[in-house]
Amino acid sequence: MTEADLIIIGAGPAGMSAAATAARGGARVLILDEQPRPGGQIYRDVGVAAKHRPWLGPDYAAGAALLEALDHDGIRIETGVTVWRVEVGPRVVWSRDGVSRIAQAPQLLIATGAQERPVPFPGWTLPGVMPAGAAQVLMKSAGLLPRGAVLAGSGPLLYLVAVQLIDAGAPPRALVETQRRTDLLRAARHLPRGLRDAATLWKGLGLLRRIAAAGIPRHPAASGFRAETASDGGIVFSFTSRGRAQRIETPLLLTHQGVVPSTHMSRSAGVEHVWDHVQKAVRPAVDGWGAAGVPGIHVAGDGAGIAGAEAARVGVQRGAKHQCYAEKTFPDAEIVLYGTQEEVFRDLALGRIDAQLSDSLIAQESFLSTEEGADYTFLDGDHIDVECYGEGVGIAVRKGDEELARAFSDAIAAIRENGTYAAINDAYFPFDIYGGRPEGM
Amino acid sequence: MTPASRFLTRPEPQTLRLTLDGMPVAARPGDTVAAALLAQSGDAFRETASGAPRTAYCMMGVCFDCLVEIDGRPNTQACMTVVRDGMTVRRQAGLRPLEGGRDD
Ligand SMILES: Cc1cc2nc3c(=O)[nH]c(=O)nc-3n(C[C@H](O)[C@H](O)[C@H](O)COP(=O)(O)OP(=O)(O)OC[C@H]3O[C@@H](n4cnc5c(N)ncnc54)[C@H](O)[C@@H]3O)c2cc1C
Ligand code: FES
Numbered sequence: 373m374t375e376a377d378l379i380i381i382g383a384g385p386a387g388m389s390a391a392a393t394a395a396r397g398g399a400r401v402l403i404l405d406e407q408p409r410p411g412g413q414i415y416r417d418v419g420v421a422a423k424h425r426p427w428l429g430p431d432y433a434a435g436a437a438l439l440e441a442l443d444h445d446g447i448r449i450e451t452g453v454t455v456w457r458v459e460v461g462p463r464v465v466w467s468r469d470g471v472s473r474i475a476q477a478p479q480l481l482i483a484t485g486a487q488e489r490p491v492p493f494p495g496w497t498l499p500g501v502m503p504a505g506a507a508q509v510l511m512k513s514a515g516l517l518p519r520g521a522v523l524a525g526s527g528p529l530l531y532l533v534a535v536q537l538i539d540a541g542a543p544p545r546a547l548v549e550t551q552r553r554t555d556l557l558r559a560a561r562h563l564p565r566g567l568r569d570a571a572t573l574w575k576g577l578g579l580l581r582r583i584a585a586a587g588i589p590r591h592p593a594a595s596g597f598r599a600e601t602a603s604d605g606g607i608v609f610s611f612t613s614r615g616r617a618q619r620i621e622t623p624l625l626l627t628h629q630g631v632v633p634s635t636h637m638s639r640s641a642g643v644e645h646v647w648d649h650v651q652k653a654v655r656p657a658v659d660g661w662g663a664a665g666v667p668g669i670h671v672a673g674d675g676a677g678i679a680g681a682e683a684a685r686v687g688v689q690r691g692a693k694h695q696c697y698a699e700k701t702f703p704d705a706e707i708v709l710y711g712t713q714e715e716v717f718r719d720l721a722l723g724r725i726d727a728q729l730s731d732s733l734i735a736q737e738s739f740l741s742t743e744e745g746a747d748y749t750f751l752d753g754d755h756i757d758v759e760c761y762g763e764g765v766g767i768a769v770r771k772g773d774e775e776l777a778r779a780f781s782d783a784i785a786a787i788r789e790n791g792t793y794a795a796i797n798d799a800y801f802p803f804d805i806y807g808g809r810p811e812g813m
Numbered sequence: 814m815t816p817a818s819r820f821l822t823r824p825e826p827q828t829l830r831l832t833l834d835g836m837p838v839a840a841r842p843g844d845t846v847a848a849a850l851l852a853q854s855g856d857a858f859r860e861t862a863s864g865a866p867r868t869a870y871c872m873m874g875v876c877f878d879c880l881v882e883i884d885g886r887p888n889t890q891a892c893m894t895v896v897r898d899g900m901t902v903r904r905q906a907g908l909r910p911l912e913g914g915r916d917d
Contacts, residue, residue, distance in 0.1 A: 406874055406893065407874075407893075408843075408845075408895050413873070452895075454874070454893075470886075487871065487873065487875050488871065490876075497865065497867060497870070497878070498866070499816075499855060499856065499857045499858075499866055499867070499868035500816075500819060500855060500868075502868075502869070502870055502871075502872075503870065503871060505871075505872075505873075506869070506870065506871050506872035506873070507872075509872040509873060510820070510848055510851065510872060513843070513845070513848065514823075514841065514843075514844050514845070514848035514852070515823050515825055515841075516820040516821075516823065516848060516851060516852055517820060517821045518819060518820055518821075519818070519819055519820055519821050521819075542821055604816060604817075605815075605816020605817070605855050605856070606816070606855075623816075623817070623819040623855065624819040624820075634875075
């Protein structure tokens with residue numbers, strides 16, 4: 373039997389930070405992880421891979437500091453061990469190479485993280501179909517880069533993997549997205565903690581810009597996934613995007629629909645679990661300190677529930693039409709009001725808000741085209757809402773002068789049609805300044 | 814026909830040798846068995862009891878789709894086992910009894 377003051381299951385960021393903090397406070401810590409090396413999912417193999425695989429990005433390399441903090445006299449780390457039972461005591465039963473051992477301590481921290489939500493559809497178990505996170509594991513720990521992969525599903529990890537593949541010189545063949553673009557903002561508050569911290573929403577949008585710059589085709593609002601094996605062993609992937617049937621061949625189809633807490637250990641420990649409506653996942657019922665209602669047992673990290681308490685923060689100028697629209701369109705977001713538009717842009721650059729809503733032209737001229745705005749981009753196309761924004765702008769003519777009004781309308785229609793408008797537009801704006809039309813107009 | 818690997822050939826040297834059903838497979842120190850097999854070919858690792866082909870799926874020890882026989886021990890998770898030089902790996906077809914060995 374191994375003795376310690378605190379046993380931690382899981383050497384991801386949550387477990388590693390807890391171990392370092394407890395050891396600095398004088399506790400003897402035993403940390404157990406089933407992977408061959410510490411790091412958890414996000415910082416998998418950071419100790420060996422960060423130097424050799426720069427395309428994993430600076431956020432990944434940042435994990436090395438966490439790893440170094442484990443080098444402390446009070447910390448014993450055992451890797452390659454699977455904990456398969458937690459009993460009252462608390463006692464944990466673990467095994468390595470077929471030999472089982474028991475460890476006991478007054479305190480146990482379960483930090484077993486998250487796993488990818490399985491994405492079932494016809495053909496999802498075929499060789500050649502795997503979760504995007506699994507491909508990321510292969511990239512991080514084995515330097516294996518998918519050949520012409522197709523990424524399908526939704527969520528920020530999908531875009532992160534796409535950009536890592538682009539940077540590594542193995543760009544994906546296509547991105548097939550089950551979400552609409554505006555869903556991204558609503559999804560922001562449901563990101564895994566690590567992703568929220570490491571890549572805020574706007575950085576996520578920086579990812580989208582990189583994907584566009586690499587010329588990767590994107591198929592939005594996709595559904596009806598189906599995978600079949602091609603004669604060469606590849607995957608024929610069919611789906612519907614914007615109502616049109618599509619078919620892409622690829623050696624490797626990578627799917628992703630977010631992550632869910634790993635609850636095996638907390639369930640084994642007899643902790644109560646609840647259904648989280650926001651996360652659409654089962655998670656252990658813990659208080660603000662991670663206490664799980666069972667003596668000596670705490671849960672931390674993604675295993676305790678993936679939603680951060682924070683909502684996405686969207687900045688708008690007070691009283692303007694955009695406040696009306698933001699409150700109506702983003703009921704889940706925290707709307708932050710400002711006296712002037714300059715303050716909105718300043719706080720966006722400082723990372724105090726995740727997104728902002730203003731006229732496209734103002735966003736372009738006063739922010740996106742400046743140095744501060746270099747990492748930012750438009751989230752979506754036109755936002756049309758008669759109640760908040762009215763019917764749009766128009767040209768005023770003398771009452772009753774139908775002929776002149778028609779002449780203007782026809783002329784505008786004609787230059788829209790023959791490309792003259794687009795040519796002038798493109799000379800000045802990186803977006804369509806014409807805008808959309810309200811429903812039925 | 815064996816499908817080609819679904820991954821690009823790695824520039825790093827692959828200095829270790831294992832066998833898969835008697836055929837040589839090269840691996841890099843630190844690879845898991847699953848990574849080495851995926852780098853080699855796009856083929857299935859095993860067949861389920863009903864004959865469906867399966868390969869490593871989650872790569873993190875959760876799904877058990879990567880089960881192979883390693884050095885005579887059946888039902889071993891290829892994604893959780895680090896390669897050693899001279900390892901003998903066999904694909905599994907159908908069920909394996911719990912105590913080891915083969916029942917087919
Ligand atoms: C496949 C995948 C890829 C991801 N990639 C990214 C990314 O690139 N960037 C990003 O910001 N976020 C990423 N995320 C989200 C990321 O998981 C979290 O933000 C972060 O890793 C959570 O840290 P954690 O310490 O809670 O858990 P984890 O980092 O998941 O660590 C849990 C650890 O517990 C160990 N463990 C689990 N069960 C047992 C057991 N029974 N016995 C022994 N050990 C056990 C695991 O081996 C693991 O090392 C990813 C998630 C997944 C599932
Ligand atoms: S691939 Fe899922 S357990 Fe090995």
